[in-house]
Amino acid sequence: MDRIPILRMGDTLLVTIQVDMQDQTALTLQDDLANRIAATGASGVMIDISALEIVDSFVGRMLTSISGIARILSATTVVVGMQPAVAITLVELGLSLEGVKTALNVERGMELLRRSRLENVLGH
Numbered sequence: 001m002d003r004i005p006i007l008r009m010g011d012t013l014l015v016t017i018q019v020d021m022q023d024q025t026a027l028t029l030q031d032d033l034a035n036r037i038a039a040t041g042a043s044g045v046m047i048d049i050s051a052l053e054i055v056d057s058f059v060g061r062m063l064t065s066i067s068g069i070a071r072i073l074s075a076t077t078v079v080v081g082m083q084p085a086v087a088i089t090l091v092e093l094g095l096s097l098e099g100v101k102t103a104l105n106v107e108r109g110m111e112l113l114r115r116s117r118l119e120n121v122l123g124h
Helices: 023-040 057-072 084-092 106-122
Strands: 006-009 012-016 044-048 076-080 101-103
Touching (some): 012 023, 044 106, 057 076
Parallel strands (some): 044 076, 076 101
């Protein structure tokens, strides 16, 4: 079974998905991320999907689920690098990725996480 590596950069966990996500791989990633957030106290999760050309409804729901789990564990999730075709497919499938923050690239994603941390510290 493929496991997707989870890298730690300060208080952010970085996931770069380089393989087509099978259902079991997505479920394993969800469990692995929840455990890593709890173990490290990470305040941010960045999921880079720039290598994905296809995202089906199951993977779309898993991204929403991962974001919800992270939020309950006090971490903000940002999905970066979404290809236009993937965005179109998600909209056509009726998946809005509710609660999932998105950014065009890793740099913008890191800025979004930084602002989110600042808002949390300031109590907004």
